[in-house]
Amino acid sequence: MMPLSSERYTVADMMAAQEFFHSRNWTDGLPIVPPTAEAVQACLDWAMLPPDHLVGVEPVRARQITAEKLAINSVMAGCLPMHFPLVVTAFTAMLQEPFLLHGATASTGGCAILTIINGPCRQELGMSGTFNALGSSDRATTVIGRSIRLALGNLLDVRPGDVDRSTLGHPGKISYCVAEDEEDSPWLPLAEERGVPKHASAVTVMSAGAPRQIMNEWTTDPAQILDTFVAEIKACMRHYSIYAGNYAVIFPPQLRTHFAAAGWSKADIRNYVYENAVVHRRDWADCGKGAVVGSRGDTEYRALSEPDDLLVVAAGGPAGGFGAVIPPWFGPKSKACTVAVGACVDCEI
């Protein structure tokens, strides 16, 4: 067995471990699980990865992200060994060049890494895509999301005021992971729609702003329900960024019922939003941004460059006509990436 290469420190006890890690700015402010060699090795064994396995290279700073270092941060976040392959997969996706990880995590725009889980691993790991789907719905999504943030800080210096230059950030930076509610959905899972084989587990990552909640309980017409989502997207384009990018939209069961009854697929939703989420530059004038309208007031801007840029996700508790729009970090700069668990993204077929 290849030995772990990370430097080792001895601390007096559990409480001393907390102060040791906090004092070095190695945490997010919450308590951590001390990353012992045994716990880290258990993660690596579960994922069947040697410590020096190269998960990927962050292209801007040329930093090599190894399985050992990810495992240490995953243990700290509270991961059990069975959670670790999801963290590896998330980082594999985040390190794809179109994701532009450095830009997304360094930007003043303050996005977080939204992580969407699909496939049988959700049930194996006890993930829940129902009640409180976007906020600590279960242990697995919470610790996987936290692992990502801790690893960004400790491996890429994405800490407030260091590489992370966010003006505000948002609470999703602590953990921003959701499992799609595939069992109670009439639709194809997100990952399958994005090319992952049926029944494979997969992770989709997106550089994302905070969720913007909507509500429409006064119609059963899919088009009218989507008009509420579109209005929120257009508000985001006017108030935040007008440029097209990946948006995620979250549909709870109460709203999904109406789409199922009317026979609307995720593709129908994507096409509707693509056609209708449109604003003009002049729309900036009535929200305090008239100074940058200039002579291009009639220029049209779409929220989506193409329908497939919309990530449609089934999640949420059984009651309530609440949905969410999750906007992109900043237009098209970072592309959402989907990777199957266990897939080799560099292998030639």
Add this chain to the structure above:
Amino acid sequence: MSIEVLDPTYGGGAAAFALAPRLGTLKGKTVGVISNGKRGTRPYFAALERMLLKEGAARVVLHTKSNYSAPADAHIMAEVPEWDAAFVGIGD
């Protein structure tokens, strides 16, 4: 009972870049400026160019990145060896 813990940080050493030696004078020098392209950079770098030329620089070369969140484009980096000094870095 004591606990042995592992270091969670990268630990891969310093960044690959080091600052170039400071110029003794601007006179006759070519100075490159790599802008991230944000709106506020235009008047800022225009003023910087005037200042550099006033201080004796022979030439100021201004380039703008195609994506302000990504590294400078390859064609810009290819030109850098021809400059005596460069202005780069974050800015908003």
